[in-house]
Amino acid sequence: MAAAIVNEHLPTPLDATSEQPPLFDGTTRLYVSYTCPFAQRVWILRNYKGLHDKIKLVPIDLQNRPAWYKERVYHENKVPSLEHNGKVIGESLDLIKYVDSNFEGPSLQPNDPAKKEFAEELITYSDTFNKIVFTSFKGDTVKEAGPAFDHLENALHKFNDGPFFLGHELSLVDIAYIPFVEKFQAFLSGVWNYDITAGRPKLTKWIEEVNKIDAYKPTKADPKVIVEMFSARFLAKH
Numbered sequence: 001m002a003a004a005i006v007n008e009h010l011p012t013p014l015d016a017t018s019e020q021p022p023l024f025d026g027t028t029r030l031y032v033s034y035t036c037p038f039a040q041r042v043w044i045l046r047n048y049k050g051l052h053d054k055i056k057l058v059p060i061d062l063q064n065r066p067a068w069y070k071e072r073v074y075h076e077n078k079v080p081s082l083e084h085n086g087k088v089i090g091e092s093l094d095l096i097k098y099v100d101s102n103f104e105g106p107s108l109q110p111n112d113p114a115k116k117e118f119a120e121e122l123i124t125y126s127d128t129f130n131k132i133v134f135t136s137f138k139g140d141t142v143k144e145a146g147p148a149f150d151h152l153e154n155a156l157h158k159f160n161d162g163p164f165f166l167g168h169e170l171s172l173v174d175i176a177y178i179p180f181v182e183k184f185q186a187f188l189s190g191v192w193n194y195d196i197t198a199g200r201p202k203l204t205k206w207i208e209e210v211n212k213i214d215a216y217k218p219t220k221a222d223p224k225v226i227v228e229m230f231s232a233r234f235l236a237k238h
């Protein structure tokens, strides 16, 4: 069961002028950027497990980053990072497993061995998926990105007892992919007029079902903002 709906006030991002929040004072902090798909993975999971009060969201303005973030919080200078039990750890795929295993709330990792194995395979493939699609923005986009979405369509056929990657229950696999699929969908449609759902009924249904999840809704970015951000980043030199 997902946690009750929480209408959370989202804090203003901290920038170069902001004071550093106390470090290692016992508060668990998740440093994010509101438009970062990597950070979004952990943010969705935190919401889904009902950890709003246990994990404090600390948004960072990556365009005008506070120096203390790299110097004193997370040397990699990226989001997401999680301050927990006197340590700061990063890497979104590691973090979703960490938060799922170390905090209360529903578990999003399967017990069934076949599902476990498939989950690992898909979580590993998510880096490849992202790389194919990001690389396609600089090349023959629709032709190069298409097969990556076909891969997801095929994967969604494997467990047919529900709309998610592992069947009827939402898992870390869905959470690993949705932030990227959301942003790629906006950008590919906005710039290339390419509909990733056309001819992909399982992907269509998956996106529809994920969009109904309350934990995901507040993490969604405005598609217009994504098109602008991605255009500036990937199309500027064309």
Ligand SMILES: N[C@@H](CCC(=O)N[C@@H](CS)C(=O)NCC(=O)O)C(=O)O
Binding pocket: 033, 035, 036, 037, 038, 039, 062, 077, 078, 079, 080, 090, 091, 092, 093
């Ligand atoms: N592999 C990392 C990637 C995180 C990442 O690249 N985050 C971006 C924002 S979406 C970032 O912090 N970029 C700042 C920088 O690279 O300086 C993860 O999965 O957490």
